[in-house]
Amino acid sequence: MEILQKLVPFTFLLVLLPSLVSSQEQANQVGNCTGNDNNPKLSPQLTFEATVHGFLLWASMGFLMPVGILIIRMSKTEECRRRLKILVYVHAALQIVSVLLVTAGAIMSIKNFENAFNNHHQRLGLALYGIIWLPALIGFFRPQRGTNGRSVWFFTHWILGTALSLLGIINIYTGLEAYHRKTRKSVRVWTIVFTIQISFVAFFYLFQEKWEYIQKQGVILGNEPTGPTNQQISPKEKKKELAMEPC
Structure with a gap:
């Protein structure tokens, strides 16, 4: 499972980036041949709205969502229950704010921009708008640890969140090029x-x-640990040590 989790993000990048690059080169070649007649310059109002749209998408999928992923990964080694809950709540809050910002950006693009869906930015954006709520909704139905559906839930939540984050990052690059x-x-x-x-x-x-x-x-300390290892500590002593650990 851990190997699969490490390989999937890189697989997405390897599959999507070549097609994006080649298509972008073709678009640039067409634009150069036609003198960019098909891409009239935006008005100041539309330019401002495009800037706000880009900022919303960057703040959500380019910043808050990756930071939320980093925060929830910190909970893997956290033993204090109070700090663990804080990390989970911060992760959930960041993801919810991210989803709301993406929704606001989607409403702005549908309302103000021409959506012909004839380029990668608009197509990827449409796909993101369609599935952005799934990880958030799945997160509210998290099974308890040790139950039968926990592994399936974890994998589904992880794969959707990772895919959304990667696609969002790619779409930010295509959005910059479109801008x-x-x-x-x-x-x-x-x-x-x-x-x-x-x-x-x-x-x-x-x-x-x-x-x-x-x-x-x-x-980190430059020395080998001199204290007893986890294997040498009895379960009773370890439990007592954890109970005394300040949280």
């Missing part, structure tokens, strides 16, 4: 900034995977 074509404004700075942000998120995602392993290796 550039429509407004003739450079988006290089925003693309670089967003790439740096996503790189940090990916780094922390991978770092979380190895943090416990690094601690066990004694790399």
